[in-house]
Amino acid sequence: MAFHKNNPIRLLQITDSHLSADAGQTLNGIDTDRSLRSVIDHINDTHADADYVLATGDLSHDGSAVTYARLYEYFLNLQLPVACLAGNHDDVKMLRTYLQADQISCSRQFILNRWQIILLNSVVREHSGGHLIESELEFLDRRLQAGQDKFALVCLHHQPTPIGSPWMDRMGLDNGEQLFTILEAHPQARGVLWGHVHQEYDRSERGLRLLASPSTCVQFKPLSEDFALDDKPPGYRWLELYDDGNLETGIEWVHG
Numbered sequence: 113m114a115f116h117k118n119n120p121i122r123l124l125q126i127t128d129s130h131l132s133a134d135a136g137q138t139l140n141g142i143d144t145d146r147s148l149r150s151v152i153d154h155i156n157d158t159h160a161d162a163d164y165v166l167a168t169g170d171l172s173h174d175g176s177a178v179t180y181a182r183l184y185e186y187f188l189n190l191q192l193p194v195a196c197l198a199g200n201h202d203d204v205k206m207l208r209t210y211l212q213a214d215q216i217s218c219s220r221q222f223i224l225n226r227w228q229i230i231l232l233n234s235v236v237r238e239h240s241g242g243h244l245i246e247s248e249l250e251f252l253d254r255r256l257q258a259g260q261d262k263f264a265l266v267c268l269h270h271q272p273t274p275i276g277s278p279w280m281d282r283m284g285l286d287n288g289e290q291l292f293t294i295l296e297a298h299p300q301a302r303g304v305l306w307g308h309v310h311q312e313y314d315r316s317e318r319g320l321r322l323l324a325s326p327s328t329c330v331q332f333k334p335l336s337e338d339f340a341l342d343d344k345p346p347g348y349r350w351l352e353l354y355d356d357g358n359l360e361t362g363i364e365w366v367h368g
Contacts, residue, residue, distance in 0.1 A: 121224045123265075124155060124192075127307030127348075128327035130173040130201065131183060139173065140341060144329045145182070147346040148365075152189055153327045154366045155170060155188050159350060161364045165192050166231075168307040168325075169199025169269030171207065172177045187216050191263045199269040199308060200283075204233070213266035221255050229254050229264040234270040240283040242270025249290055256268050256298040263357045263360075266291075270308050271324060273317070276335045280309050284318030292318055296323040303359055305351075310365050311342065312349075321359050325349040347358070 129148045130139050137144065155162070157355035167187070172179040187194045196211045196218050198204045208218045221230045230252060234242035244252075256264055272288035274281045285291065295301040296318060301319035310332040313324035333340040345367050352360040 118355040120354045121164075121227055122159070122171070123164050123229075123353065124159055124162045125166045125168060125305060125325050125329055125349040126151060127168040127325055127327065128170040128199065128310055129183070130170055130327070131179040132173045133176040133178050135182065139328045142329045142346075144173070144344050147329045150366050150368070151348055152186060153347050154364060155190060155243065155348065158364070160191070162350070164222075165190055165194040166228070166229070166267055166305070167194055167196040168267055168305065168328065169197055169235075170201040170307065171199070171211075172194065172203070173201050175203030175206055176203065177206050177210065182265040184210055184213070184216060187211070189317065190207060191295055193217070195222065195229070195231060197267065197269060198233060198235050200235055200242065202207060202235065204235055207273055220251065222245075223259075223262065227353045228255065228259045228264050230264060230266045232266065234268045234285055236237055242268070242285040244268070244285065244287055244291060246311075249294060249359070252291075253294050256294070256301060260298070260300060262300060263299070263353070265303045265305060265351075266295065266301065267305045268304060271306050271313075272304060272333040273322060275309055275313050275324065277309070277337075278331070279336065279338050288356065289296075295320060300357075302357055312347075314361070321361070323349065323361060326363060326365075
């Protein structure tokens with residue numbers, strides 16, 4: 113890891129937990145409650161000094177109130193601030209109702225030292241793919257314009273660029289170029305972080321670090337033409353954001 117003189121902001125990303133109304137229900141053979149609890153236990157054991165957790169969508173598989181009530185209790189166990197955004201499986205209204213108390217929020221933007229973290233809603237009701245409506249794009253542009261002295265990390269659920277899996281890319285963000293046009297006009301933007309794809313992705317393009325992260329339950333096989341599962345375990349991403357604009361990141365896999 114590169115050496116930087118200043119202490120970084122430490123973020124964690126958890127995504128695509130796909131909890132169902134009935135605790136213990138499985139998704140492709142994985143007990144999604146159990147796998148999420150294992151990830152949270154791993155975080156508490158190894159990253160308890162983090163500053164913030166980003167939960168980037170598909171937190172519920174069925175959008176039921178009972179899943180968000182359970183997620184609230186699980187997130188309290190992290191004893192860290194958690195910012196939540198919705199994915200295509202989530203019920204946006206339910207998520208914002210139940211995951212908005214104590215250290216858990218649905219904040220759209222927050223400042224940590226020299227960085228601002230911006231969370232965008234890419235959900236299209238009753239569609240698997242994503243879209244950023246005009247008001248979301250305008251919000252991003254306003255926040256970047258107002259925060260020119262802050263480096264920026266932008267978070268959403270859907271992938272804004274193809275990842276090389278045709279079946280998943282048909283369910284990506286359909287106006288990613290509009291997003292990148294705004295980001296390229298603001299050179300302090302440093303990265304884009306998303307979920308949805310159930311796999312690790314890490315590329316540097318257009319002056320940005322483009323990052324996707326594995327699910328807390330099942331993983332999809334990279335570069336697959338059609339739906340295919342990978343044999344990798346649940347996982348999550350850590351990020352370190354430095355005052356000089358550098359970003360370090362990696363994946364933690366949770367075995368067992």
